[in-house]
Amino acid sequence: MALSTTPTITAFERSPDRGRGLARDMRVRWALEEAGQPYDVRLVSFKTMKEPAHRALSPFGQIPTYEEGGLALFESGAIVFHIAERHGGLLPADANARSRAISWMFAALNTVEPPIIERSMAALFDQDKPWYAERLPVLEDRVRARLGELSSRLGDADWLDGAFSAADLLMVTVLRRLGSSGLLDEYPKLCAYISRGEARPAYQRAFAAQLAVFTAQSSAG
């Protein structure tokens, strides 16, 4: 299926991560760059993303969305998969290897990401609570369990299962959300894995593009 139109994605007008590439449009930008597919971006505010026009595209009022001709998609994982199905380089050609890569895509988003988000939410909203000091180590141990398992499986390989794929793209972006938590420092193999992802030219172009939005919006006032 050839793309007849340039797709349009949505991203935060002012990303709360201040351009560190942690918002979920980064995944889609990276996939589009790996695919060599030009794209347009429509910026949405926290207010407009909860309004009916955006919710028609994204039922849960989130970014990113993806529009291409008459097609509208939501959920970063699904959008990355859509791009991977239609372009080379993001999923293996071999049927079994492709199915395994899809296992890792779901693992990134349904097994590794949730405890990372839970920890971030606590750090964001509960720091002033009397029980934060008791709760944080519990949440961090849940994250550590996943990081340890992931690091063991990765071992000395460059990527999760053979060549770089959409699974690595998602996993690297999920791990990057740990940002300045310090948790990644305990897993040097995962740090090296993230660095390999960040070193890819497509990652760098995607990162620069999302940072440019933040910089432009900040200087605009």
Added chain:
Amino acid sequence: MALSTTPTITAFERSPDRGRGLARDMRVRWALEEAGQPYDVRLVSFKTMKEPAHRALSPFGQIPTYEEGGLALFESGAIVFHIAERHGGLLPADANARSRAISWMFAALNTVEPPIIERSMAALFDQDKPWYAERLPVLEDRVRARLGELSSRLGDADWLDGAFSAADLLMVTVLRRLGSSGLLDEYPKLCAYISRGEARPAYQRAFAAQLAVFTAQSSAG
């Protein structure tokens, strides 16, 4: 790709939900029943699922896994997708409708399920904590936000986007995890949606099969 061998999935030897169909093998059983695909089940204990033999199949030591000839998959979402790609009836034939169904599959597992799991974890592990009474309403409001958005989008439709698909299969199993929380009672459209899922003959066969495991194991020991 024709299936040349009967697939084998793994499930809990003794499911902590006591056969209520909330463990993630239910999703895979249901998909296999919708597809009319016979399957074998290998039961694993909480101990064996964390050992190297099982971790070779499931890096995070979870159930279900899926083995078929030389292929081994993990993550219920990926396994359901694998089944849906190889059999009729679980994904639309139209390319755009198929991509939209995949958006809903990821939404079920990456947007709707995480706050539901977080609430369950708190109910399971934090009930004796002094801050549980303060924290529970916050967690429940996060779940309500997703349920409200989902209910609005579903409206009076039978299924999320046209005919029943793997997306509905996943979403129904995710919503069922709210079990006796009482939260679903506030969303009659979602209750009716779950009931439509549970009324499907394939669901009922899958439910009976996982319940039979629990019943047999309980009477055995």
